Amino acid sequence: MERAKPSRFTMTRRSFLKTAAITGAAASLAGTSAMTALADSDTVEQTSTEVKRIRTACRGCGKMECGVWVTVENGRAVKIEGDDSAWQSNGNCCTKSQASLQAAYHPDRLRYPMIRTNPKGSDDPGWKRATYDEAFAAIINGMNDVVDKYTNKGFVSIEGTSRLYASSCSRAYRDLFDGLNSAAATQICKGPRRETGAMTIENGIHWQAVVDYPKVYVQWGTDQTQSNYDEACRTTVEAAQRAEIFISIDPRVSNCGHSADYHLPLRPATDLALALGWTRIVIDRELYDDFIVKYYSNAPFLVCDDIEPSGWIGVKGNISAKFPVNTRLLKESDIVEGGDVHKFMVWNNATGKLAWFNADEGAEKPGLWEGQTDYNIPTTGWEYERGGWVPDYPEPPEGIDPALWCEDPDGFTVTLKDGRQVKCKTVWQRYWDDCVSEWTLEKTAETCDLDPKLIEDACLAWATRIDPRCGNGGLNAQLAPEQTGRSTQTFRAIYLLFFMTGNYDEPGGNRGMTRNRCASAIPPYTASKYSTQSALSFTEGKYAGTEESEMEKRKDIVGGDKFPLTKWWNTWCDSTSIWETCHTGEPYPIKAGTCGAGDFMNNSNAMYAWEAIMDFDFFFVVDLWHTPGSRLADVILPANHWLECTGWLRQSQGSSGAFGANVPCIEPPSGVYYEPDLVKNLYKAAGRPFFDPEEGDPWDRPFTDALDKHVANMGMFDSWEEFKEEFQKHGWWQSKDVYPEDWGTYRRYMMGYLRNGKGGNKALMYDGIPGTSLPTMKVEFWSTIMESLVPGANAELPVYDEPPMSPVSTPELFEDYPLIMTTGRRIPVYFHNEHRQLPWCREIWPAPRVEINPADAAAAGIAQGDWVWIESAWGKVRQCADLFHGVKPGVINCEHQWWFPELNDATKGFDLCNINNINNKNAQDPYCGSCQVRGIPVKIYKATAENSPFGNPVPCGADGTEIIHDASDPRLKQWKKACDKIAADPSLGESFSDLHQDSNKWEVFSS
Structure with missing residues (x-):
């Protein structure tokens, strides 16, 4: 010992x-x-x-x-x-x-339930300690009053980043009250990346296998040495150092990026222009992989603008609900009476005429080309040096050579079933003509404010293969491109770029989420059909057995008509639309909600959201702390800390392939319970079953039963206790070793290891059919999902559009607000709005900073450490000036999610410094609603005694109390003593x- x-x-x-x-x-x-x-x-x-x-x-x-x-x-x-x-x-x-x-x-941890006794917005909420029975009764009565008055549409769940000690059950609360709407941080963080991946290749494809150590490492946006994802921090540093070439795409020199071989400081929010500029270079220089583009994407499919869109209902996709497919991609049904609507047409160079690809998932053997009788599955390959097997490319289908380019600039001549002769272009030709060709080096450089030679050299360094067998590495695009107000089309272009260069599911490439039999990325309270894993767990049979689109279930969500992908994605509703509904009562009142370990400050305009929640009739919160959101709660329930939670299996959410476990380390404070326990007891108090009554007690079921089932599904051990004991001795496992077919094989889309089948663990029940889980069964350059959900919007291909706010799209704003503000970067000692009350963290980083180039600071009379006002057309806040040559002139970089636990204000001071208070709530992606927080027009000036409340440039609470802004503040020492x-x-x-x-x-x- x-x-x-x-x-x-x-x-x-x-x-x-x-x-x-x-x-x-x-x-x-x-x-x-x-x-x-x-x-x-x-x-x-x-x-x-x-x-x-x-x-x-x-x-x-x-x-x-x-x-x-x-x-x-x-x-x-x-x-x-x-x-x-x-x-x-x-x-x-x-x-x-x-x-x-x-x-x-x-x-300051919450240690028992509390009920408000004073009005919302009071600096003193008048918290009254309550028993759980009292708290549950208050929640049920408060929620039922709202539902009775406004129907279930009157309730919204507010979700922050998933915390396995709280907020993971937000769907359960929504189900309990048959709620419809959710305001989630997902809308602005990782959600658009996943949503766009699901409509282009697969859900979560943005994750790159950094642990494979790519030969060329491209960090696009977020500096992952300061980040919070699998394969971040030290792993990213190692990958960047080991790479033969390191490329950083970022408006500022990041912690890791200072050592990059190429640094591309693009104008904030012009990522799509750079992606299309790189795409033109790749196509011009023929650096794309002709084989995979022809046979594993819909690039050779033909587009006919002279036909009415047609299709079918029933494609579920790789994360979505079923939806009606309607597309102008040419199908056999368009050229032959009684033809198959699932057979997509290509021009076959081998025969000089049309041929089809069959994407009918109901066929005996779907996913075959005309004349093909079986799948060409690779049988040879090579072992990658860091583990895993890479199959060789298979032989192409006999007699099939799909054309990518059209010899006639107007396209191929095709006779339709009504006798009309029309011109049809390949998707690839349309992508070049409509999206790519205009993005010359000169135009890309002008739009992105970059040196054209730098753009070209960096692209060629990445796209020119070092090893002819595979690409040099994927594109590690993270948070920043998601927050440009053009997230959907930006990520589509990025994904298509790494696909065409042979960096999809390759060593060091973008492999997506780890797939293995460790099926617990959330706590194991999902044991039956009554579990809360499904967002529609109590209504899942409503549309069963019908041909009606499953999107009907979400037809009434707030903002769904304006941002149609929010209906398809089945994860979030548009936050701005929710807050507008709270203010206006249209299309229906939202008057109640819940929030779990999250906040309202992450999306839209934070002050606008605060005012909306102020009007709630009832609001309850589950969290570790008093936060700005909890100050508006009527009931608060305390949450476990991660050191205290009941254990669960853990697999990497990214591409590392790691799996292990969270193991409880300490006992929680007396009377604090794991959130799933809170949920099932709240269900019991409401008289709603949590578990299936036919399988036993509907409430009293140990969660270890679910853990045992998950462990058994892995095929390694029989019980959770056995797994946990072995984990203590063995350490973390590598999925490549344990599951060589599931994760140890690259190019799974060639092998039939990618598409979801039917069964318990859908992440692993492969159907053996090569391709994707998309309507065309291919990687989609032409998005049939965008075409179907946003008809007439010219959204099938990622055409460039300026961000909602920019010197080009809104020049009038930049006359008064001449600086471009970017925000949202990671702060090393904080995670979004968390940890501001931890003395070790706050000592290191006491106050919010704005990075500004010294030339811009000098022009504004700002010195290092000055408190400054940052003002937009929608508000102003203060942060502390940090002069930094690494941020380009004309750009400032601000910190997000700041609030101050040390203040007694109702707002906890989020109104003083939180940069999201100055967002334009209506600057959004037109398809999924994600807000623009990169590229906002602002002005900056010094805070003085004359222009600051209390005559104090330092932000102060309503009573004049200064925030903690100095590492020697005695309040930090008090916190430290109290913790000890x-x-x-x-x-x-x-x-x-x-x-x-x-x-x-x-x-x-x-x-």
Whole structure:
């Protein structure tokens, strides 16, 4: 056994700061006294009698799933460190992870249910401690009153980034009250990437296999060394260093990007123009893979503008609901009476006439070319040096050579079934003519504000193969292109670009989400048909057995007609439309909601959202903390911390192929329950079954039963306990090794390992048919989904359109607001709006910063560390100036999601500095509604005593209290002391919670 140590946090403040500095998190900020450090506080010395070291998965941020070791002494977590067996995270353990100790034992944690007694918006909500029975009754009565008055449409669930200790059950709350609408952070973070992937190739295809160490590493947007995804942080640093060439596409020089061989500082929100410019270079230089474009995409299919769109109902896609397909792609039914509507036509160079590809999923053998009797599945291949088998390309179908280019500029002549002769172009030709050809180097450079030679050299370095067997690596496009107000078409162009260059499902390429038998990316409370995994769990039989489109289920969601992809995607509703409905009552009133470990500040305009929630008749929240959103709640339920949650299986959400487990490390505070337990007991209080009554008690079912089922499905162990025990000894597994066909095989779309079949674990029930789960069964250059859902919008191909706000589209705005603002980057010690109350994190990064080029700062009379106003046409906030040569002149970079736990204001100070307060709520992607937060026109000027409330440039609460903006602020030392005291004696946490909003609570607690 490890030698016992005194019972205290073994990660000291000094070692924490040293670690943070190594990871680049401890950047100095002149003017805020960031150099001053906290003195170590007194701790309780006590002889340990029990020491455990527990291997688990960290959730200190959103999705990273770093493997960590948690040291537990006498039942208290005292140390968190990286796990070297977690090869997907390279043994990483960041500041957020280590500071989780302070989160678990923080005095401000919610520890029991509370009910509001004062009006919404009061600085003192008048919280009253409640039992769970009282809280559940208040929730059920409050929600039923709203449903009775306004129907189930009057309820909305508000969802932040999924936190496995809270918010993962938001669908369950929506189902309980038969709710229809949800406002989710997904709409602006990862959702559009996945949605666009699902309509182009597959859901989640943006994830790149960084662990494969691509030969050319392209980081497009978010700097993943500061990010929160699988294969981020140290893994990304390793990939960038090992790559023969490193390319960074970013308006600013990022932490990792400073070492790039090519840095492309494009004008914010012009990513689509750059993608199309690169596409032109690739096609001009014939760097595309002719074989896969011909046989595995719909690029050779023919488009006929002279026919009425036609199709069928029933394609489910790889994540969507069923929907009616209507397309102008030429089909046998267009040229032959009684022809098959599923047979898509190409011009066959081998015969000089038309041939078809059969995409009828109801056929005995769908996915065959005319004359083909069986699938050409590769049987030979080669082993990749970092694991996995890469099949060789198969022989092409005999007698089929689809044309990509049209010899006649007007297209091929085709006779329709009514006798008319028409011209039809290939999709590939249309893509070139309508989207790509205009994007010369000169036009791309002018639009993106880049050097044309830099654009060309970087593209050729990426697209010219080093190894002729496969591409050099995918495009690691993350958050930034998603927030341009043109996310749908931008990501489509990016995905098609890496596909045509042979970087889809290749070593180092974009492989998408890990697919294996570890079927638990969410807590295992999804044990039956009554489970909450389905967003429609209590109405799933409503359309069963009918030919009616499943999209009918979502026909009444708010904003669905304006942003049609929100109906198809079945995940979120447009946030701006929801807040407008709350304000106007049209098309129906929304007067109640719930929020789980999320907030309203992530999308649309935050102040507009706050005012909407203020008008709710009823609102309840599940969270770890009091937040700006919880201050508007009528009932609050406390949540587990990730160190306390009941265990679950974990697989990488990205392309690493890792899987392991989250294992509970410490007991939660007395009376705090795992959220699925809250949900099933809330269902019980409402008289609604949570589990299938035919399979046993509808409420009293141990979640370990579900875990056992998940483990058995993996085929490795018989029970959760057995899996957990082996995980402690073995560490993280690699899916390539355990499941060589599921994940250990590349080019799965050639092998029949990609399309979803039918059965329990649909991620693995492959149907053996090569291709995709899209209407054409191919990678779709021509999007039949866009054509079907947005008819007449010219949206089938990713044509460039300027962002909603830009010097080109809104020049009048830039006359008054001449700077281009970008925002949304990762802050190393924070995850979106989280961790502002953790003393270690706040000491490193006390206040929000705006990066500004020194030339722009000098022109505005701004010095390093000055507080400045950032103003748009929709509002203004303050942040602290950080002069940085790495951001290009004319551009500023602001931090998002700031609020201040130290303030007693009703708003918790989000109105002071949160950059989303100055968003144009109506600057949105026209198809999915994602907001534009990159490329906003603003002006910036120094905050002075004369233009600031209380005569103080530093932001202050309503009573004049300054926010914490200095690392030496005594309030941080109070937080630190309180965390240490509660770690030593957890019962003190509840006594502190009893003080509620007492203005002298810290003094009382300290004494």
